[in-house]
Amino acid sequence: MGRVSRKVIDKKLLDQLEDQFSFLIESLNNRDEINEFMNEFLTREEKIMLGKRLILYMMLYKGITSKQIHNSLGMSLETIHWYKQTYDGKSDLFRKNIEKLIGRERTKEMWSEIERILEPVSLALDSKTNMKARHKLFSGDFWKK
Secondary structure: OOOOOOOOOOHHHHHHHHHHHHHHHHHOOOHHHHHHHHHHHOOHHHHHHHHHHHHHHHHHHOOOOHHHHHHHHOOOHHHHHHHHHHHHOOOHHHHHHHHHHHHOHHHHHHHHHHHHHHHHHHHHHHOOOOHHHHHHHHHOHHHOO
């Protein structure tokens, strides 16, 4: 999680800061400007944190289990549980934008990679009752795609 100062910011000032940030983002004209600004504005840690949060919400939308999210993103189960609870309260607009993002062609490539990472986990879970899954898991065939 990101580090936030414990000092409380006045609500009016916080609203003004959010307005300034929204104005700034809105004023960027294209993807290149947005990328350049974000690369200079955010730290490496913040980019990773925000990227993981976005993928987490996408995974929650798709119904992926907490254990699978934990294994693919390296997030604690407590953090995933907290975001799961907040996800339930998200607006239709938020969910619609997550759905839009999932539908992008470039996102499909990312899902293929996530599924590749999750396959050993799924095989391990299935191997308790499925002999074929157990064989595939122990043979390592899932890595040969």
